Amino acid sequence: MASSLAARRLLSRAAAARRLALPLASIAPRRFSADAGPPPPSQTLPPPPPQPVAETPRSEGAGASSSSSTATGAGGAHRSSPGAAAGARRQGRGAGYEEEQEKVLCASLLHVPRMGWSESAMVAGARDVGISPAIVGAFPRKEAALVEFFMDDCLQQLMDRVDAGEGEQLKNLKLSERLSKLVRMRLEMQAPYISKWPQALSIQSQPANVSTSLKQRAVLVDEIWHAAGDVGSDIDWYVKRTVLGGIYSTSEVYMLTDNSPDFRDTWTFVNRRIKDALDFQKTFQEAAYLAEAVGAGMGGTVQGVLNRVFQNRGS
Amino acid sequence: MALRASRRLASCSSHRRLLLPSQAQASCNPTVAAASAFLHSHATSFGYKQVREEEKSRLVGNVFSSVASSYDLMNDLMSVGLHRLWKDRLVSKLNPFPGMKHLDVAGGTGDVAFRVLERVKSVGHRAMQGTLTDTEEDTHIYVCDINPNMLNVGKKRATERGYNDEHCLSWIQGDAEALSFEDESMDGYTIAFGIRNVTHIEKALSEAYRVLKRGGRFLCLELSHVDVPVFKQIYDVYSFSVVPTMGELVAGDRQSYQYLVESIRRFPNQEKFAQMIQEAGFERVEYENLVGGVVAIHSGLKL
Numbered sequence: 001m002a003s004s005l006a007a008r009r010l011l012s013r014a015a016a017a018r019r020l021a022l023p024l025a026s027i028a029p030r031r032f033s034a035d036a037g038p039p040p041p042s043q044t045l046p047p048p049p050p051q052p053v054a055e056t057p058r059s060e061g062a063g064a065s066s067s068s069s070t071a072t073g074a075g076g077a078h079r080s081s082p083g084a085a086a087g088a089r090r091q092g093r094g095a096g097y098e099e100e101q102e103k104v105l106c107a108s109l110l111h112v113p114r115m116g117w118s119e120s121a122m123v124a125g126a127r128d129v130g131i132s133p134a135i136v137g138a139f140p141r142k143e144a145a146l147v148e149f150f151m152d153d154c155l156q157q158l159m160d161r162v163d164a165g166e167g168e169q170l171k172n173l174k175l176s177e178r179l180s181k182l183v184r185m186r187l188e189m190q191a192p193y194i195s196k197w198p199q200a201l202s203i204q205s206q207p208a209n210v211s212t213s214l215k216q217r218a219v220l221v222d223e224i225w226h227a228a229g230d231v232g233s234d235i236d237w238y239v240k241r242t243v244l245g246g247i248y249s250t251s252e253v254y255m256l257t258d259n260s261p262d263f264r265d266t267w268t269f270v271n272r273r274i275k276d277a278l279d280f281q282k283t284f285q286e287a288a289y290l291a292e293a294v295g296a297g298m299g300g301t302v303q304g305v306l307n308r309v310f311q312n313r314g315s
Numbered sequence: 316m317a318l319r320a321s322r323r324l325a326s327c328s329s330h331r332r333l334l335l336p337s338q339a340q341a342s343c344n345p346t347v348a349a350a351s352a353f354l355h356s357h358a359t360s361f362g363y364k365q366v367r368e369e370e371k372s373r374l375v376g377n378v379f380s381s382v383a384s385s386y387d388l389m390n391d392l393m394s395v396g397l398h399r400l401w402k403d404r405l406v407s408k409l410n411p412f413p414g415m416k417h418l419d420v421a422g423g424t425g426d427v428a429f430r431v432l433e434r435v436k437s438v439g440h441r442a443m444q445g446t447l448t449d450t451e452e453d454t455h456i457y458v459c460d461i462n463p464n465m466l467n468v469g470k471k472r473a474t475e476r477g478y479n480d481e482h483c484l485s486w487i488q489g490d491a492e493a494l495s496f497e498d499e500s501m502d503g504y505t506i507a508f509g510i511r512n513v514t515h516i517e518k519a520l521s522e523a524y525r526v527l528k529r530g531g532r533f534l535c536l537e538l539s540h541v542d543v544p545v546f547k548q549i550y551d552v553y554s555f556s557v558v559p560t561m562g563e564l565v566a567g568d569r570q571s572y573q574y575l576v577e578s579i580r581r582f583p584n585q586e587k588f589a590q591m592i593q594e595a596g597f598e599r600v601e602y603e604n605l606v607g608g609v610v611a612i613h614s615g616l617k618l
Contacts, residue, residue: 097598131528131530132527132529135530
């Protein structure tokens with residue numbers, strides 16, 4: 001009884017602390033690919049919007065070039081500042097670097113199922129587009145650029161599908177079914193690459209790439225909740241996104257070992273997890289039990305150590 | 316060998332003395348003043364000395380003819396072996412791939428070319444499961460140098476390493492300012508420790524732009540300016556006192572290494588050089604300082 005109250009107080013305090021720590025920023029631009037700089041250390045989730053945002057930024061091209069051109073590379077790399085203006089001028093005349101990079105990465109995705117998320121796939125992609133494969137050397141964090149492009153592309157496709165017509169179908173379902181459908185739509189996009197997806201996950205978890213991949217997942221989860229019609233901006237905002245992020249990641253990993261036709265088992269898994277999560281009372285209770293167990297375990301450990309120490313000293 | 320080299324350089328420096336009127340003479344002699352005015356209109360720097368442009372390439376040629384045989388040894392001594400790491404970094408930034416057409420300019424003794432070749436061969440083996448094996452034969456690395464002695468040293472080293480049957484390597488004598496390659500024929504262009512010896516850097520850069528394909532990369536590894544406060548002083552002392560002495564003891568050639576050290580100081584700094592690369596038409600121009608600025612790798616992309 002007391003412990004469940006304590007657990008609830010702990011959760012609320014933690015959520016409040018997180019909200020204070022986060023700076024108020026506008027919704028992050030869609031694209032985090034190319035040279036996304038390191039995020040501020042305290043930021044793990046974007047802050048809740050003050051109002052449910054009706055129009056999310058559509059012009060990904062503008063967003064991409066602004067986020068990429070203002071970031072600087074890691075280590076001792078510098079870009080000449082007067083050159084940036086001249087570079088922008090030059091970009092206006094023909095296909096600029098950003099467009100070329102996108103074209104090459106898009107063409108490379110076709111080769112990924114055979115060659116994996118590797119430089120060979122990107123070299124083959126560059127050859128398909130008709131540009132010298134030497135350009136691959138200029139991509140920052142090469143394989144990660146490909147994976148991040150894919151993640152952004154899938155997110156864009158998901159949003160386009162929701163806006164196009166499937167959003168209407170969603171309205172007829174209840175919340176848990178809406179979320180399941182959206183997660184399923186997103187995961188289905190990874191189905192053609194499933195044989196090489198473990199490689200993509202390992203690339204995303206490398207220290208240099210982990211910040212960008214976390215940001216991308218946070219935006220993905222945010223968009224899914226928004227498409228599912230979430231209008232809350234209170235404490236639940238963080239809880240919902242964290243919970244859905246966890247469900248999404250576990251389903252993604254489950255899908256890697258799923259051999260059922262059309263990934264049927266994965267969708268069952270997703271449905272069940274979302275149903276459980278939305279049962280908030282059950283969630284809080286489970287959290288309370290967990291807190292109790294952890295407390296008991298930790299206390300037991302400390303006690304055990306002390307006992308053993310004093311026993312030894314005694315004997 | 317050393318005697319011949321020193322005699323050649325003695326003649327070279329006396330020739331320089333003929334070209335350069337002293338300051339005192341210029342102030343009182345009108346014909347000499349006119350000559351110096353002519354000099355300054357088409358003058359360029361050869362280290363800290365001002366020489367006529369036409370002379371610079373000949374003087375540089377002389378320098379490198381005399382240092383060719385001990386070039387590699389002196390590189391190791393002067394940079395305490397670090398030049399190998401710098402060249403490794405250059406090639407890893409280049410990211411060679413099988414089927415690449417690469418041009419290494421002023422790469423006489425072949426250091427960069429061998430590294431690119433090694434990298435391509437290893438990548439080719441790893442990509443066996445892909446469909447890149449058919450393009451592996453298309454890989455070709457051209458080593459271009461203005462000085463035949465340096466090229467000969469390079470060919471010798473290639474034989475020592477067993478690259479004799481290698482159809483991928485070509486050794487071509489040529490000037491960085493007037494390359495004999497076709498437009499848009501190269502995927503990569505590197506110039507390691509060579510661009511400060513070029514008389515017209517802008518010409519070399521525009522030639523590089525010309526021969527590169529769309530998407531091709533330009534990479535330049537060069538000794539550059541150090542701005543870190545205390546380290547700068549140490550580096551200056553090392554450059555002006557230790558290096559020419561080492562040149563005298565090991566290669567028997569103090570003048571050449573004096574020229575070397577001075578030419579580093581006369582070369583534009585990192586930002587200025589990056590701007591020059593930008594003006595030649597390259598995009599995404601950036602530079603990376605190694606060892607606090609002793610060496611900088613500038614890179615640019617042709618689109």
